[in-house]
Amino acid sequence: MEKERIGFIGLGIMGKRMAANLLAAGYPLVVRSSRDETRQFFASRKAAVVQTPEDVARLCDIIITMLPDSPEVKEVVFGTKGIFGAVRSGQVYIDMSSIDPASAKEAAEKLAEKGVSMLDAPVSGGQEKAENGTLSIMVGGDREVFERCLPIFSAMGRQITYIGGSGAGQIAKLANQVIVAVNIAVVAEAMCLGKKAGVDPRRIFEAISGGLAGSQCMTDKAPRMFNGDYTPGGKLVFHVKDFKNVLKAGSEFDASLPLTSLVMEMMEELLKDGFSDIDHGGIAKWYEKKNHVSLISE
Amino acid sequence: MEKERIGFIGLGIMGKRMAANLLAAGYPLVVRSSRDETRQFFASRKAAVVQTPEDVARLCDIIITMLPDSPEVKEVVFGTKGIFGAVRSGQVYIDMSSIDPASAKEAAEKLAEKGVSMLDAPVSGGQEKAENGTLSIMVGGDREVFERCLPIFSAMGRQITYIGGSGAGQIAKLANQVIVAVNIAVVAEAMCLGKKAGVDPRRIFEAISGGLAGSQCMTDKAPRMFNGDYTPGGKLVFHVKDFKNVLKAGSEFDASLPLTSLVMEMMEELLKDGFSDIDHGGIAKWYEKKNHVSLISE
Numbered sequence: 001m002e003k004e005r006i007g008f009i010g011l012g013i014m015g016k017r018m019a020a021n022l023l024a025a026g027y028p029l030v031v032r033s034s035r036d037e038t039r040q041f042f043a044s045r046k047a048a049v050v051q052t053p054e055d056v057a058r059l060c061d062i063i064i065t066m067l068p069d070s071p072e073v074k075e076v077v078f079g080t081k082g083i084f085g086a087v088r089s090g091q092v093y094i095d096m097s098s099i100d101p102a103s104a105k106e107a108a109e110k111l112a113e114k115g116v117s118m119l120d121a122p123v124s125g126g127q128e129k130a131e132n133g134t135l136s137i138m139v140g141g142d143r144e145v146f147e148r149c150l151p152i153f154s155a156m157g158r159q160i161t162y163i164g165g166s167g168a169g170q171i172a173k174l175a176n177q178v179i180v181a182v183n184i185a186v187v188a189e190a191m192c193l194g195k196k197a198g199v200d201p202r203r204i205f206e207a208i209s210g211g212l213a214g215s216q217c218m219t220d221k222a223p224r225m226f227n228g229d230y231t232p233g234g235k236l237v238f239h240v241k242d243f244k245n246v247l248k249a250g251s252e253f254d255a256s257l258p259l260t261s262l263v264m265e266m267m268e269e270l271l272k273d274g275f276s277d278i279d280h281g282g283i284a285k286w287y288e289k290k291n292h293v294s295l296i297s298e
Numbered sequence: 299m300e301k302e303r304i305g306f307i308g309l310g311i312m313g314k315r316m317a318a319n320l321l322a323a324g325y326p327l328v329v330r331s332s333r334d335e336t337r338q339f340f341a342s343r344k345a346a347v348v349q350t351p352e353d354v355a356r357l358c359d360i361i362i363t364m365l366p367d368s369p370e371v372k373e374v375v376f377g378t379k380g381i382f383g384a385v386r387s388g389q390v391y392i393d394m395s396s397i398d399p400a401s402a403k404e405a406a407e408k409l410a411e412k413g414v415s416m417l418d419a420p421v422s423g424g425q426e427k428a429e430n431g432t433l434s435i436m437v438g439g440d441r442e443v444f445e446r447c448l449p450i451f452s453a454m455g456r457q458i459t460y461i462g463g464s465g466a467g468q469i470a471k472l473a474n475q476v477i478v479a480v481n482i483a484v485v486a487e488a489m490c491l492g493k494k495a496g497v498d499p500r501r502i503f504e505a506i507s508g509g510l511a512g513s514q515c516m517t518d519k520a521p522r523m524f525n526g527d528y529t530p531g532g533k534l535v536f537h538v539k540d541f542k543n544v545l546k547a548g549s550e551f552d553a554s555l556p557l558t559s560l561v562m563e564m565m566e567e568l569l570k571d572g573f574s575d576i577d578h579g580g581i582a583k584w585y586e587k588k589n590h591v592s593l594i595s596e
Contacts, residue, residue, distance in 0.1 A: 101495065124509050138505045161505035164497050171495045172502045175488035179511040182487075186480040186557050190473035193544070196551040197399065197469045199462050204470045207436045207459035211422050213477040215513030246491070253494040256588040259484050262556055290554040 003027050006152065007060035009053055009076055009083075010097065011038045014123070015066035017130035018096070018156045023047060025155035030059045052081035057091070062152065066096045069241055070103040077107055089115025092145055094152075096137070098122040100245040101167035101174070102252055108141065108166040117145040120166065122173035123157065126233055134158040138176075140168035174249055177242040180234075181280060182259045183217035185266060188225060188284035192291045202226055202297055221281035228296040233279035240267045301325050304450065305358035307351055307374055307381075308395065309336045312421070313364035315428035316394070316454045321345060323453035328357045350379035355389070360450065362392045367539055368401040375405055387413025390443055392450075394435070396420040398543040399465035399472070400550055406439065406464040415443040418464065420471035421455065424531055432456040436474075438466035472547055475540040478532075479578060480557045481515035483564060486523060486582035490589045500524055500595055519579035526594040531577035538565045 007030040008019040016038065023029050029047040032055065033039050039049045050056055053076045057063055063083055067073050073095055077083045083093065093116055095104065101120075108118040119141035129135045135157035139146050146162045153160045163172045190213075191201040205222045208214070224230060243264045250257040266286040273289075275282055288294055305328040306317040314336065321327050327345040330353065331337050337347045348354055351374045355361055361381055365371050371393055375381045381391065391414055393402065399418075406416040417439035427433045433455035437444050444460045451458045461470045488511075489499040503520045506512070522528060541562045548555040564584040571587075573580055586592055 124506070124511075136505065136509050159505065159508055161501060163501045163505060167495070168497045168501075171492055171497045172505050175492050175502045176506040176509065176511045178488045178491065179484050179506070179513075179516070182484040182557070183481060183511070183513060186477050186484075189480075189555060189557050190476045193476065193548060193551070193553045193555065194469055194473050196553040197465070197547060199466045199469045203459060203461045203466075204473045207434065207457065207461060207470050208422070208474040208477070210457055211434050211474065212514050212518065213422075213474045213481070215477075215481060215515070216510050217513070218477070220510065249495060250491060253491070254589075255491045255494040256585060257487060257491065258560055259480070259487050259557065262560060287554060291552075 004061040005030060005059065007031070007056035007063040008066070009056055009064070010066035011042070012066070013127055014130045016041070017127065018066060018135070020045070021133045021155050022152070027152070027155070030056050032056050053077070053083045054081040054086045057083040057086035060091070062092045062094065062149070064094045064096060068097065070099040070245075073097055073099050073103065073107065078110070084110070087111065087114050087116045091116045092149060093118045094121050094149060095119070096121045096123055098173050098242055098245070099170060100248050101170040102249070104140065104170045105167040117142055118166065119145055119149060120169040121153065122169055124173065124176050130156075137161070138163050138169040138172035140164055140170060141166050171249065174242065174246045177239060178246055178257070178260050180217060181239055181243065181263045181267070181283065183215050184221050184281055184283045185263045187215075187218050187222055188287040188295070191222065191225060191284075191295055192287045192293060195293045195295060196291055200297055201295055221284075224279065224281045225284040225295040226297050228294070230278035230282040230285070232277065233281065235276065236267060236270060236278050236280050236282055237276035239280040240264070240271060243267065302359040303328060303357065305329070305354035305361045306364070307354055307361070308364035309340070310364065311425055312428045314339070315425065316364060316433070318343070319431045319454050320450065325450070325453070328354050330354050351375070351381045352379040352384045355381040355384035358389070360390045360392065360447070363395055365395040367395065368397040371395055371397050371401065371405065376408070382408070382412075385409065385412050385414045389414045390447060391416045392419050392447060393417070394419045394421055396471050396540055396543070397468060398546050399468040400547070402438065402468045403465040415440055416464065417443055417447060418467040419451065420467055422471065422474050428454075435459070436461050436467040436470035438462055438468060439464050469547065472540065472544045475537060476544055476555070476558050478515060479537055479541065479561045479565070479581065481513050482519050482579055482581045483561045485513075485516050485520050486585040486593070489520065489523060489593055490585045490591055493591045493593060494589055498595055499593055519582075522577065522579045523582040523593040524595050526592070528576035528580040528583070530575065531579065533574065534565060534568060534576050534578050534580055535574035537578040538562070538569060541565065
């Protein structure tokens with residue numbers, strides 16, 4: 001069976017690597033980018049390079065976007081020379097951006113009027129997993145459409161989970177982000193308690209990370225805290241963006257989010273202090289400031 | 299080398315199993331208990347059974363306690379017919395209870411005046427790990443005394459970590475408890491968001507538990523939430539007891555504990571609602587009540 005032609009819009013740090021994996025898997029690819037360098041990168045790999053999202057939609061069976069947030073997605077889909085101007089029945093639109101679930105649902109409904117199926121398929125995992133094709137992908141939309149697109153997802157990710165109807169992928173991603181930020185924050189809270197009490201946080205880490213307190217966040221982020229290394233990884237400013245979407249969804253669905261709200265305040269304080277571009281593990285800096293201590297230890 | 303005679307006081311669910319492991323490892327054991335059944339259990343296994351903590355101290359080189367909280371430890375050590383009345387230079391007192399670090403330090407100082415070394419050595423892991431001798435043990439006190447006692451700890455636990463000076467073991471235990479309760483709470487917060495948004499929390503669990511959001515608490519407690527199974531495990535009322543000690547230490551050391559304070563409020567509401575004896579995973583019940591949803595799913 002011939003492989004479906006895929007259009008990819010949003011070739012940033014993540015998107016570029018994901019699109020490259022689609023090329024490597026043998027998918028004919030159409031891209032659009034405002035950056036010369038990106039256009040050359042894909043042109044030299046035999047992808048078709050076009051001018052507008054509308055052009056992408058005209059040429060492809062499947063259209064994928066990987067964009068910063070809801071407004072960018074809306075612009076690319078429904079804006080001037082957007083995808084919406086050229087879509088036709090039978091096409092599939094996959095949004096792999098992390099956006100708010102309500103916007104995902106709304107776009108899916110509008111596209112359905114033209115016979116286009118939309119999947120929301122946000123990812124977790126950073127640049128390295130994008131490069132290695134080992135992202136986690138959480139998918140919302142029709143199950144049959146999901147199954148049709150599974151080979152495409154498999155070219156970009158490893159843990160690929162069908163969550164439920166339209167918007168459900170975004171909800172799973174938000175749940176993920178809530179847990180990650182709070183798990184990071186509580187590691188910092190516990191380690192700062194130790195530090196203030198005169199105990200070496202590294203010893204605490206050693207004692208407890210293998211037990212019930214253990215978490216991937218502790219394993220990944222506590223050593224960064226002890227080294228003061230907040231090279232991103234997942235940038236704090238993006239986590240704040242996701243948390244805005246969490247709080248929007250929380251308000252829409254009337255969900256109680258006290259831990260989320262508290263950690264959001266910490267992150268917003270950090271942004272005000274100029275820490276937008278550090279790793280989200282840098283939530284520890286909020287605790288260091290409040291406690292007048294440093295978690296850096298030998 | 300002949301094995302040192304160990305006295306064990308506090309033969310509850312945990313202590314009984316820990317003492318039995320010391321017997322199994324060949325340590326001569328002296329116990330004191332107010333319960334007939336417990337006295338018979340140990341007498342039939344060739345342990346000496348005596349009447350008072352003072353008697354235990356008179357007969358043993360090493361005295362271990364495993365008691366509910368600081369007041370019980372103070373009573374057994376410094377109360378009428380307490381250990382303190384009979385201790386002599388060269389003995390070691392190991393308190394394996396989870397108590398507040400200040401009380402541990404204070405007891406250590408008083409005992410030092412009589413030439414007795416004290417270790418604070420709280421454990422993590424429940425009944426099953428106590429039974430299998432696979433507890434995690436976090437130890438504060440003199441390093442040399444810790445090393446002398448390592449074979450004793452090895453009979454009861456697997457992950458045995460020297461944390462630092464007197465009280466440091468208790469600090470590590472409190473750090474552990476902070477992380478555990480908050481990690482449980484945020485799993486419930488994220489899953490309830492999913493539920494309110496119409497998404498099956500089990501799918502979210504499946505999608506995210508292998509990634510950065512993954513934690514031992516999620517692995518152990520989320521399935522309990524989905525089954526409504528809060529058989530303890532670690533009882534909520536004991537976690538509240540530990541959190542009182544966290545907040546006491548936080549106030550003593552001027553540490554900022556916003557997540558701890560928030561989850562303490564949730565747990566105290568649950569105690570008021572009559573949930574003292576459920577597993578600490580039952581923090582999910584706070585979210586279920588606030589959100590008017592159930593996390594139980596097929």
